Structure formats: structure tokens, C-alpha cells
Amino acid sequence: MGVATGGDFEAQAGPYRDELLVHCYRMLGSVHEAEDLVQETMLRAWRAWRRYDPSLASVRTWLYRIATNACLSALEGRARRPLPSGLGGPSDDPDAPLTPAADVPWLQPFPDARLGDPAAEVVRRGTLRLALVAAIQVLPPRQRAVLILRDVLEFSAAEAAALLETSPAAVNSALQRARASLSGCAAAEGRVAEPGDAAVRRTVDRYIRSFEAGDVAGLVALLTRDAVLEMPPVPLWYAGRDGYGRFMTRVFAMRGADWRITALTANTQPALAAYCRDGDAYALHTLQVLTVTPEGVARNVVFQDPAVFAAFRLPGSLS
Known part of the structure; x- marks a missing residue:
């Protein structure tokens, strides 16, 4: 069992802060909200540290379970974070008034300076690109979580089911629906050149x-x-x-x-x-x-x- 000493907890959980920030950002579409949710995740984990059993899950998996469920709770009753192209057709008037829509919770970009080890590994294959994150925001929250856990973080169906307290069959069904919703975006993203090119x-x-x-x-x-x-x-x-x-x-x-x-x-x-x-x-x-x-x-x-x-x-x- 874990021991609730600050040093031991930080040594084992601290290295996952960066990748948890990326995970919460994908779920929420906001850097600032993601930072808050990572803080909440770490606080919840520290309070539960004495009850953590490494024979049931790795520290990383345990933290992802806490973070994912914290994100799902935060998303309850919230509007999705879109980009303007997700709200209607294009304008043909270059002189239209530039009036901000303050009532829309807009999608935010993610600063790559915040990517650190081992977070760099979880953004491979273009999984943090803005268009893909925007498309993910359209999904219902649980579908969003399943897609990220399975296709981005590569948890197995059984692992994702345990994280979300559901069945592998329910995870596979949600994943199929999420993939179908994002099929057009995935095809478009395949044309994007790599930044280092x-x-x-x-x-x-x-x-x-x-x-x-x-x-x-x-x-x-x-x-x-x-x-x-x-x-x-x-x-x-x-x-x-x-x-x-x-x-x-x-x-x-x-x-x-x-x-x-x-x-x-x-x-x-x-x-x-x-x-x-x-x-x-x-x-x-x-x-x-x-x-x-x-x-x-x-x-x-x-x-x-x-x-x-x-x-x-x-x-x-x-x-």
C-alpha cells in the first residue's frame, strides 16, 4: 500500500503532471481549466494515497482514472468549446463588424512550451493538433473520454472500462461511435505536414x-x-x-x-x-x-x- 508522505507521493505522482495537463486539455479545450483540473487531480490523489494499491493499477493509470472522472464532472452541463468554423458558414463580407462573442467558451490553443517528458510521447501522430482537439469537443463527454483513452493514450478496452467504471463492451461501442463522428477530421489531418519538415x-x-x-x-x-x-x-x-x-x-x-x-x-x-x-x-x-x-x-x-x-x-x- 502507498504511504501518505508528501515526498513519496510527489516522487511517484509528480512526473505525470505534464501529461495529465495535456489529457485534461484534450478533454476540456482550455489550458486554464486543464491546469485547475490537474491541481484537483493531484489533491484528490494525495488525499487517497494511503488507500492506493499498486497491485490493482500503476500510479499512472490510477491518476488517469482520477483526472478523467474529474474532467467528466467538470463537463456536466457545460457547453462545448468551439472554433468559429464550428458554429456556422463562412462570411463573405471582409468589412463585417469584428464583435467578440463573449458568451461563447472558445477553444484555446495549447503552448508547446508546456510539453515535457513524458508528455512529448503522448502527442505523437498529431494527436494534439488544433483541428482534432476542436473535433473532439463535439463529442459527448464520455465518448470524448473513451476516444482519448483508447486511440490517443492506447489504454486497452478493459483498462478504459475500469477507469470509467463501465464494461469493455460499452467502451467499444462508444469508441465506434466516436471514430465515426471524427472520420472526416482524421482524413483531413492526414494531409498536414509535420512541423519539422x-x-x-x-x-x-x-x-x-x-x-x-x-x-x-x-x-x-x-x-x-x-x-x-x-x-x-x-x-x-x-x-x-x-x-x-x-x-x-x-x-x-x-x-x-x-x-x-x-x-x-x-x-x-x-x-x-x-x-x-x-x-x-x-x-x-x-x-x-x-x-x-x-x-x-x-x-x-x-x-x-x-x-x-x-x-x-x-x-x-x-x-
Whole structure:
């Protein structure tokens, strides 16, 4: 049996904090809520440490059981976290008012700087990409949990059933329904190039140079034909090169054509922190998460949310 000493608990449970954060983020779609749930998981686990029996489950499996059920409780009665493209059709008006929808609990991106060992292993095969996390949010919470436990974390049906206090048959049924719901997303994600690919780096570098110069034509030349631009918390989104280009023309007309870009990564994808000229400095404007395929930039999700900026620890200005 475990011994409820702080040092022993932290030594055995502490190494799983990072991957539990990723797990809770996948379930909830929010970095801040995931952090709260990891804290709650660790508190529950510490209180139950004397009752933990290593002959019944590993520490990792035991922690995942606590975290998953904490997430399911947190999701009761809550609306899902979408992206704008999940709420309706694209806009054809590049001059539409940019009015934030404050009543929508928008999906947040995940800062790759928060990925640590052994969390890096659980994001293999693109399982943290923003589009996939957005698609997972559409699933009912228990289907969401089953899909993540089985297809992402690779628990067996029996293990997942034990974690969720149900039967392996119920787990397999929920998994089948979840996979069917996500089949289209999985096919699309298969076209996404790996972030470390040299062609991806070249595309992102060219995108940065064009953006910093306010060069709309240069940006549009890097897009796929059906590229998507969306901007939570503004519920608008645009599809296609023309709509993307017309909206960026508006942005540069409003904010000027002098920008500075900091490159980073989010959800294992290329990301940019964009700063626009503001007097003698450059003010933080947006965080942009790019989806890059062999054909070019297929999607740009642009976040203008102080909570997202805080999660990524972005400075408010550059000198």
C-alpha cells in the first residue's frame, strides 16, 4: 500500500503532471481549466494515497482514472468549446463588424512550451493538433473520454472500462461511435505536414516575411485554394484565398504595414505572435496557429484573447 508522505507521493505522482495537463486539455479545450483540473487531480490523489494499491493499477493509470472522472464532472452541463468554423458558414463580407462573442467558451490553443517528458510521447501522430482537439469537443463527454483513452493514450478496452467504471463492451461501442463522428477530421489531418519538415519551415518563414511587410499578395500566394481564416473570440471566419486576402487587406489598412513576428509552436503546429507598430514599440496583437500542408497554409486560427496570451506568456510589447 502507498504511504501518505508528501515526498513519496510527489516522487511517484509528480512526473505525470505534464501529461495529465495535456489529457485534461484534450478533454476540456482550455489550458486554464486543464491546469485547475490537474491541481484537483493531484489533491484528490494525495488525499487517497494511503488507500492506493499498486497491485490493482500503476500510479499512472490510477491518476488517469482520477483526472478523467474529474474532467467528466467538470463537463456536466457545460457547453462545448468551439472554433468559429464550428458554429456556422463562412462570411463573405471582409468589412463585417469584428464583435467578440463573449458568451461563447472558445477553444484555446495549447503552448508547446508546456510539453515535457513524458508528455512529448503522448502527442505523437498529431494527436494534439488544433483541428482534432476542436473535433473532439463535439463529442459527448464520455465518448470524448473513451476516444482519448483508447486511440490517443492506447489504454486497452478493459483498462478504459475500469477507469470509467463501465464494461469493455460499452467502451467499444462508444469508441465506434466516436471514430465515426471524427472520420472526416482524421482524413483531413492526414494531409498536414509535420512541423519539422523543411518545406513547412520555408513556408512559415515566407509567411512571416510577408506578414511583417504587410504584403497581402505574398500571403495569399502561400495559401491553399480553400484556406480558412478564423478569429476567436470574433465568430466570423473566411474560406478561400479571396476572402482571406480581402480580410488581410482590411487588417493592414487598420493597423498599418509594419509588424514584428515571434515564431513559436502551439498544438505541435507552427504558431506566430504578431506585434503591430504602436508608436516607438510594437504591441501584441494576435497569436496565430497555422496548419501547413504540402500545398501551403490551409488554416490560420487567430486568437486575440488575453487569457491565451497569458497561457503563452507573451510579452505585451516589443521594443
